[in-house]
Amino acid sequence: MPQEVRAVVALKRGAPVEVLPALVPDPGPGEVLVGVQACGVCHTDLHYRDGAIGEEFPYLLGHEAAGIVESVGPGVTGLAPGDYVVLAWRAPCGGCRSCRRGRPWYCFESRNAAQPMTLADGTELSPALGIGAFAEKTLVAAGQAVKIDPSARPEAAGLIGCGVMAGYGAAVHTGGVSNGDTVAVIGCGGVGNAAIAASALAGARRVIAVDIDDAKLDLATRFGATDTVNSRGTDPVEAVRELTGGVGADIVIDAVGRPETYRQGFYMRDLAGTLVQVGVPDPEMRIDLPLIDVFGRGGALKASWYGDCLPSRDFPVLVDLHLRRKLDLDAFVSETITLDEVEPAFAKMQRGEVLRSVVVL
Known part of the structure; x- marks a missing residue:
């Protein structure tokens, strides 16, 4: 009944x-x-x-x-x-x-x-x-x-x-963050901070948090960010390059999903770097990039669906990490x-x- x-x-x-x-x-x-x-x-x-x-x-x-x-x-x-x-x-x-x-x-x-x-x-x-x-x-x-x-x-x-799995998986599954990588995460809400935490757990050497809110950036350090960039008054692309020896990050995760953040992420990468979009855009949004830059910069442009997760495999793992005080x-x-x-x-x-x-x- x-x-x-x-x-x-x-x-x-x-x-x-x-x-x-x-x-x-x-x-x-x-x-x-x-x-x-x-x-x-x-x-x-x-x-x-x-x-x-x-x-x-x-x-x-x-x-x-x-x-x-x-x-x-x-x-x-x-x-x-x-x-x-x-x-x-x-x-x-x-x-x-x-x-x-x-x-x-x-x-x-x-x-x-x-x-x-x-x-x-x-x-x-x-x-x-x-x-x-x-x-x-x-x-x-x-x-x-x-x-x-x-x-x-x-x-x-x-x-x-949803949010934690999406961010965690965007870093580990879609982005393939591993030991020694440099990672930049644009947007430090729930999804972005999960990506930051996952990158730190995966052994990233440097994890750069990018946001327009100092309070969110402060919180990002709690999740494992080694550096922060407030993009409200700073060019985040130049800031990330400066923090990575002038070359850009190996992996950039866009947890916002707007044309301007996607463009920033695209140019924030090192040559042959990876850009992962996990932030959900509005259906009306469009992106325009020079095709020669898409070709010339190489690397990978990826979308992360639900952190490319397998729930039956991944949910218990994340809970175990939490109970072991690692997440x-x-x-x-x-x-x-x-x-x-x-x-x-x-x-x-x-x-x-x-x-x-x-x-x-």
Whole structure:
């Protein structure tokens, strides 16, 4: 029998979100019902609210979540009621052309729950990134629920489900940061600081944090930045070159996703260096670069999808690093809030006042 829960819903483009009753069906084949304990407020949720990702309103927002499995549907193996999980928005299908080639982190047919959650009047809700976890309970595909060590508190663990994994993976998986590399990270929010932490853990010799906010730059040093550049009044390209002996960084990670930061990152690289874009751009944004520079500078220009991660492999690893005090997930949690405070949290995020507001249920 469907259960009624409170949920944060974006009813139409650009309108403030509302907390409304929603109905969650019992899990069907291959599905699990998860009682949400905590869910981070991510910039992607704001993109959904503003219609920058799609027009399938109303949206059930929230996707950086940890919780407890309450029940499982027919055919589900490896999960049982009581399991502590982090939710992933990629659940490899095992059969698409990417999975068949041994690249499940690029899965093109990622699984989601087949049944929709609805408003009380029966209107179907579109779950953000196939999760929809700004709710007391949510329904997901079994492959989206990744078991982790229950010692990690949900406010911190849930952030692995998106922002931390995206930044960490952009550095380690997509960028291939390794011992002795020089790395520059543009944008020191949650994703950028995760990339900084990952670069430090991977053995980068120098990790340069670039932002326009001194408070964020100060925080970046806590995550492992060796140098900081405030680009509000300084040319960041020249500053990074100066810090790297005049040549530029081996790997640059753009955690902002704007044309100006992408261009900065492109020229901030050493010859044959790598630029990784992990910040999500607005669909209307465009980039114009001289093709001779693209050719002449060489290297690699990459986009990082979810940190090119495999959740079943990577989520437990990041939790273990946290529990071993090598990756401070608690430092990403700026505040804890209720479901009713998501809209004010969006405003704080836009003003750059928080790394992550986290809804606790």
